[in-house]
Structures are given as structure tokens and as C-alpha cells.
Amino acid sequence: MSIRGKIWKFGNDVDTDVIIPARYLNTSDPDELARHCMEDADPEFIRKIRPGDIILAGKNFGCGSSREHAPIAIKGARIGLVIAESFARIFYRNAFNIGLPILESAPAAAEIQEGDEVEVDIEAGAIIDHTTRKRYPAKAIAPFMRELLAAGGLVPYVRGLQRQAGER
């Protein structure tokens, strides 16, 4: 699974209220949530990004509430991947459950700059900054979690298993 896009950089402790403010939580429609993604950090964000672009952030990305609307808003905005120094626990689990690729890499979070063109190989855990021609390692994703991402989340993954069992 390979992702290539432009970097949009944020700081430490990006909380779920910034990713999707609670005033929009009266719906769970991914397109509607996507319209307000990162709005309180950058009101223009959703108009600037292109499909496949990458969010890069510091430590503790996704801290705060358990709202699954947060990774859904990011995925709905067609962001290809989030790279951060570290992720908050509930966000980490939610991202895999809904099939949003995320990677932990402290060196990438520290060095890569906004606007850089970056390519990521999820299986290999390799991050390549084509702007600076530098490579960064990422923390490996467990094979089970990679299967979740490939399937598009926990529900399609479980349905796939059920289908396989039915065919046997």
C-alpha cells in the first residue's frame, strides 16, 4: 500500500475538538464531517488539500474525546495518511477500525516540512521525502492491523472473514 501526497503540518497535542469540533457531531455523515475537518486550526484546510495529501503532526495526535468522527472526518476529506510522533490511544484504535492509515515516526515528524512531497510505503514502514530526498523509518504496524487497513476497517474485515468461512 503506497501513498503519495503533499504535507500539511500541525503541532503537538492536536485534539479531537480541533480535528472535528463537537458542534458538528449532530451527524455521522463522512462528507458532512469532512467539510469541517481541522476547521478550528485552519478554516481553509479543507479547500486547500487534494486527495492523497498527508497530515504530519507532533506528539499525542488525536488526544481528547473518543469520537470516531475524528478519523472519519480525516478519511472523508480523502487525506491519505497521518504521520505523527505519537498518537493518543483511542484515536489510534479508531483509525485502524475505520481504515485510516496512520504511522508513527519521530524523525519524520521533526524534520519534514509543510508542502514537501512525500511518499509512504505502509508495509515497509518507509517514508520518503521527495522534496529533500531523505528517507525516514516508521514504527512497524502489526500484520493484523495492516489487514484491517487493507480491508478498509474492522467491519469490512470481519465481513470478509465471514465470507471466506461461508465459501469453505
Next chain:
Amino acid sequence: MPMTISEKILAVHSDRPEVTPGDLVEARLDFVFANDITAPMSIRVFRDAGGEQVFDRERVAMIPDHFVPNKDINSAMQAKELRDFARDQQLPHYFEVGRMGIEHVLLPEQGLVLPGDVIIGADSHTCTYGALGAFATGVGSTDLGAALVTGRTWFKVPESLRFVFNGELGPWVGGKDLILYAIGRIGVDGARYKAMEFTGPVIEGLPMSDRFTMCNMAIEAGAKAGIIAPDAVTDAYVRGRAKRAYQFYRSDPEAVYEAVHEWDISGLEPQVACPHLPENVRGVSELREVHIEQAVIGSCTNGRIEDLRMAASLLKGRRIAPHVRCIVIPGTPEVCRQALAEGLYEIFMNADAIVSTPTCGPCLGGYMGILAAGERAVSTTNRNFVGRMGHVQSEVYLASPAVAAASALVGRIAHPADIAAR
């Protein structure tokens, strides 16, 4: 092998003799719930995963507390999804407006979550029930939806951090100040993925309400759980409420902790978390020049009767500053009834504070007290992120009910002792 209380509870619920941090376990769940924001997605996952009947109707709750009484049409539609699901599934623990309270105040009060339980809720403040000596943690809607089908979920056993609070609590200092102090010391990711175990003579002397407040905010340090060993105080609270059998666990004296933080809190003054992170903690007396437009007293952190009594003790016979809105939000109908019986409503209203229906409301910028650009609130809630209570240019200062009430009276952040001395 010696284990912490968290490890013991997870071991028992995954039918293992022992667990160690880092182990992946599939645990039996004693209680599972969601609210009006998170349940609609969970219900969809439940159906998509082929769910027909929830794993155990007695162990499931649906609580429409965030935007209910319905704040707008979309919220009404979401709340209706819960209601229809609860009816369809014949869930005994669905709470309609009038019986509904803020989930983390309501469930312990109703004796539905108990010592020794493993509990997940689709809400990050599910960690509140650690105050009962349970292992409780927040999850997203997908995990919750799957758990509605199976009654189980997987966990990575967390490392534990031990916090030892020594010394004597000063006047007007309680659980809210202790947890703000702890978050200020270790930071908003200081306990990321870990269990925070609160111990020491100060904790042993705390009433249940303050213990709930402390465990409630463990998530604000990134923790998976906050937990306090159950004792006679826990027993007195749970007895007479418990709807099921329960079990007390304690950490072994030789249990292994990733770190131990031991603090003498004698002389600690009331603590306030400044915008825009719960770790920006200062002593209240450093902030006396900060003017406020609103005070909120309530929420899953501080919406219990003890919190309202604390606020009322300062508001009694006094008047809120003319330009300040003081909104009091009792956590549950039971808290409302008790406050009425004790005359607290009269005290609040005579002070020009107003009392709301139980709801999460303004805490997460839903309704019932949204801030305009440039406005500031002192609030007994749990988060002060950018835009949390309204406009992106508004500010929230987190504090105890005593500090919130004192501040409402003078229109600036105030030390409760300043008011009491008048």
C-alpha cells in the same frame, strides 16, 4: 507473580492466572454503553456485523446525554436512533429525558457499574469508574458496536503509574485540584496508554465524589484508565445501589509500576488549568486578574451533589457579578431531587445563577452556554481545548466548583477563601 489492581482485573476477565503489561488479552465485559453522539454509529456497526440481539440486555445502557433534551433537528434524529434501538432490543437501561443523567454520574449512582468490573463506553470519560476499583476505558463507536454483539473486546494490558498523595488537604482543595495538579506535573500525554493508580493517605480520605472527579480526568493525561483501590468508602457508596455482585481487588505490595510519583500536597492551593490544554495548570492566586463572562458548574467531572453543595456554600446569600452568567448543571435527576430537597436551587436562584436540565451541553460546545469570540469561562468541566465551549477565540479555565462559584461572584478568577472571608 505480584500484580497491580488493573492487571488483576484484566487477568480475571480474560481467564488467565496472570497478565503483564504489553500482553494482548480478550476480556469479558461487565458493562457496555454509548451516548447520543457515539451510539448511532455503534448501532450501524452492530447491524453490519450481523448483530441481532445484544450480548446481554442487563449489561448494556444507552444514554442520550450529550445533545439531549434535543438541541436541534439532527440531534433529535440521533437521539431517536438510540430510543428506537433500545425499544427494539428491549433494553432495560435506556434512560429517557426525566430519568436521563450525564452517563458518568448516572451509571455509578444507579449501581450499574461496580468494583472489579471491566467496562467500556463509547465516551472518553468512561475512565471515571476507576474510582470504584473497576477497569474502565473509553473506546470508539466501532469497538463499542462489536462489543454489543460479543460482550468482549481486546486490550493491550497497560503499564501502571502509581501516584502517591501524601500530606494534608488545605481548605477549598479537593479531588479536582489534585488531578489538575497531577496533569500539570506529567502533561497531557504523561500517562499515554497507561493506567494511573491513585494512592496514599490523601486519596484514602477522599469521598467518592472527589475520587470520581480524579479518575474522570485520567484521560486528560492520555491514560487508558484511572483507578483507586476500593475501601470502606467505596463499600458504603456501592452497598444499597449495586444491581449485581461485585468484587474488590487491590494491588499487591510488590506489584511493578513503570514509575511512581510521590507528592506532598500540604499547602497546595486550588488549581486552575489555563487555555488551551489541561496541563497549563497554575495556582488560583496567580490568576486573580483574569476576568470571566461565564461560570459553568456541572459535567461528568463535577456534577454530583457534593459539587453543588460546595458551590452553594459560597453562593448562599450572595449575588453573581452583574455581567456574569452562572450556569449550574446537576448531573442526574437524582442530583436535582437532592439539590431541591436541600434548598440548593433556592440558593442558586437567589444568587442569580440558573439551574439547567442534566446534560453535557456546554462542556463540549453543544448548547446551553456557548461562548462568543473573546469570551472567557471558568468551568468545572474537563477540557479547555481551542473552541471547546464555543467560538475558536473563546477561552476556558478549568477549576473546582468552589473556584467556579467564587469567580462567578466577583467576575474574575477568585480564591474561594477570599469570598468566604467576606
